[in-house]
Amino acid sequence: MATRSVNIRYRADLFYTSLATLFTLTVFVGFSRTYYVKGLFGTPRLSWLAHLHGVVFTLWVLFFLVQTALVSARRISLHRRCGWIGAWFAVGMVTLGAVMAMHSVRLGYASGRPNMPLLLLSSIFDIGLFCIFFAAALFLRSNTELHKRLMILAMLGLIIPAIGRLPIPSSAIPWVILGFSLLSVLYDALFLRRAYLVNIAGVLLINMSSPLRFIISDTPRWQKFAHWFTHSPLF
Numbered sequence: 001m002a003t004r005s006v007n008i009r010y011r012a013d014l015f016y017t018s019l020a021t022l023f024t025l026t027v028f029v030g031f032s033r034t035y036y037v038k039g040l041f042g043t044p045r046l047s048w049l050a051h052l053h054g055v056v057f058t059l060w061v062l063f064f065l066v067q068t069a070l071v072s073a074r075r076i077s078l079h080r081r082c083g084w085i086g087a088w089f090a091v092g093m094v095t096l097g098a099v100m101a102m103h104s105v106r107l108g109y110a111s112g113r114p115n116m117p118l119l120l121l122s123s124i125f126d127i128g129l130f131c132i133f134f135a136a137a138l139f140l141r142s143n144t145e146l147h148k149r150l151m152i153l154a155m156l157g158l159i160i161p162a163i164g165r166l167p168i169p170s171s172a173i174p175w176v177i178l179g180f181s182l183l184s185v186l187y188d189a190l191f192l193r194r195a196y197l198v199n200i201a202g203v204l205l206i207n208m209s210s211p212l213r214f215i216i217s218d219t220p221r222w223q224k225f226a227h228w229f230t231h232s233p234l235f
Contacts, residue, residue: 066082083141105230125212126158
C-alpha cells in the first residue's frame with residue numbers, strides 16, 4: 001500500500017510539473033514573434049504598457065511553474081506562503097490585463113483594424129475564466145486535489161491567447177485547446193480511475209467559450225456595445 005501511494009504521488013508530481021512546463025513553453029512559442037524574440041521577425045515596436053504587461057504576464061507564468069515545482073519538492077509550507085503573494089499578484093495581473101485589453105481595442109479601432117468586437121469579447125472571456133477558476137482554487141485551497149486541478153484550469157484559461165498565436169492553422173486552435181483541457185481529465189481516468197466534477201465543468205466551460213465568443217461578437221448588438229464601450233469617456 002505504501003509503495004502504491006508513493007507511485008501515485010510520483011506520477012502526480014511528474015504530471016503536474018510537466019503540464020506547468022508545457023504551459024510555459026506554449027506561452028513562449030505563442031508570443032515569440034510579437035514579444036520574446038520579436039527582433040528576429042521585425043514586428044512593430046511595443047508601447048511601454050505592452051512591455052509592462054508582457055513582463056508581469058511572464059513573471060506570473062514562471063511563478064506558477066515555481067509553485068508547481070515546490071509541491072513536487074515537498075516544500076508545501078513555502079508553497080502556501082507564496083500562495084498568498086500569488087493571490088495579490090493575480091489581482092494586479094488581471095487589472096493590468098484588462099487595461100491592456102482596452103488599450104489594444106481602442107488602438108485597433110483608431111487604426112481601422114477588423115475584429116475589434118471579437119478581441120474585446122475574447123479578452124473578457126479569458127480574464128473571466130481565469131478569475132472564476134483562480135477564485136475557486138483559492139477558496140478550496142484546503143482541498144489539495146481540487147485546488148491543483150482548478151489552478152490548471154485557471155492557467156489554461158489564461159494562456160488561450162498564446163495558444164491562438166501558435167504557428168499552426170487557425171482551424172487547429174480549438175482542437176489544441178480541447179486537447180490541453182482534457183489532459184487532466186485523462187490523467188484522472190487512466191491513473192486514478194476516477195473523475196473530478198471541477199475538471200468536467202472546467203473543460204465544458206473553456207471549450208464552450210470558444211464558439212460562443214465568435215457567435216456573440218458577430219451580433220450587431222455586441223458590435224454596437226463594443227464600439228460604445230471602448231469609446232466612452234467613462235473608461
